[in-house]
Amino acid sequence: MANRRASERRPSDRRASGLSSRRPSIDPWRLVPMDKTVHIGGSDDFNVLFIGAGNIMFGSDEGPWNHSFRFEHKLGRRLKVVALIDPAIERATAVLQKKCDSFVVSAYQDTRVFKTLEDFVKNMAPKDRPRAVIVGSPPMFRGSLAPGRDIEMQILKFFPGVAMFIEKPIATGPKSEIQDAFTIAKTIQDSKTICSVGYMLRYLKATQMMKHIIDENNLTVMATIARYACAYESIAKPDWWDKSKSAGPIVEQGTHFCDLSRYFGGEVDMSTVNAHSLEWDENAGALSKMAVDESKIAPENRIPRVTSATWKYDSGAVGSFTHVVSLQGTNYSCELEVYADGYMLKLVDPYVQPTLYIRKPGDDNEQMVRFPDDDPFFSEVSNLIDIIEDIEEDPEAAQILSSYEDAVRTYELTWAIREASERSREAAKLKAAAAA
Structure with missing residues (x-):
């Protein structure tokens, strides 16, 4: 039997070889539209730190991306954006003003703007410690070990154990730095930090x-x-x-x-x-x-x-x-x-x-x-929050699909x-x- 030609093997023999390459999945019927969900339960504040004040974080006419919008709907009045990090202070201040002029003012009325993550850390009160850091800065400023382009390593240093969401692609630096990105991946994995990357089409x-x-x-x-x-x-x-x-x-x-x-x-x-x-x-x-x-x-x-x-x-x-x-x-x-x-x-x-x-x-x-x-953007945010909150006993309910x-x-x-x-x-x- 062991010497059967490939053409004589049963389909089950061949199919078993593919199991090791399969990736996590979610029951498609568990992915509920944003307008069909209720805000996640609880009365405590859920602190979030936004890095990047551009279109991916706050939306534009060019596409459906808008992470802040999804976090607002998932967390409701619990959402507190403790800070917005962006070197373009004027742009960051302008988008915050729009939020404060809207019905989600409670999430942004105390948000402070800083040029760098280090500036925020130096001025952070204990009550401002985030439960999640959302990285939407341009990819040339992440995925590297080089100073100024090592935002993941900075987050791991300043906020060990705090969950991260990072936009894709994880970098657009030179090809020679791909090994740096693998080093970051291993550091995240070894530290057991919850981390999701924004390949939303998986969701x-x-x-x-x-x-x-x-x-x-x-x-x-x-x-x-x-x-x-x-x-x-x-x-x-x-x-x-x-x-x-x-x-x-x-x-x-x-x-x-x-x-x-x-x-x-x-x-x-x-x-x-x-x-x-x-x-x-x-x-x-x-x-x-x-x-x-x-x-x-x-x-x-x-x-x-x-x-x-x-x-x-x-x-x-x-x-x-x-x-x-x-x-x-x-x-x-x-x-x-x-x-x-x-x-x-x-x-x-x-x-x-x-x-x-x-x-x-x-x-x-x-x-x-x-x-x-x-809305896969909402599904990836919703799953991330559910995992951070650890509210679901069913292990198949929420999964990060892109590590x-x-x-x-x-x-x-x-x-x-x-x-x-x-x-x-x-x-x-x-x-x-x-x-x-």
């Missing part, structure tokens, strides 16, 4: 339904196929178009779909990552409606228009991801397909109107399930894709030069 009901189908049927993923086409016309931030500042669209933007791919496929064999790119100076890479003046960016730092990558997972499955800078208008076009024996699971439009298409054995037709009121170490591995994959595409471009240049 989609559709994503968790996909996980449920895979687990319920004891499936092993065979392939993941991801596509992300952004609406470049609406991207007016010059830094986004500059690889030296944003690390490029794969690292900074495509990270969500690289992360979802890993969530279903498991760990990636980094040595197998291959990629090709369409660059700004190639004929097909010309864009007609850019909102920035690319001539002000050094040619070597201009971003690719298309990056297409493939890789092997440790399980033997195959992954692929294509990122495209091509659409105009405002709406993006994003999809993730997951294949297993007899099954196709396709997630469409996860950012705006998540829709899941399911094809099962014995049926050539696809079942479509829509999730119109889902810091997991986020570092996604970061490592995005850098591997970027480097692979740059190597293939250099190889093409050398080939062309030799032919000339």
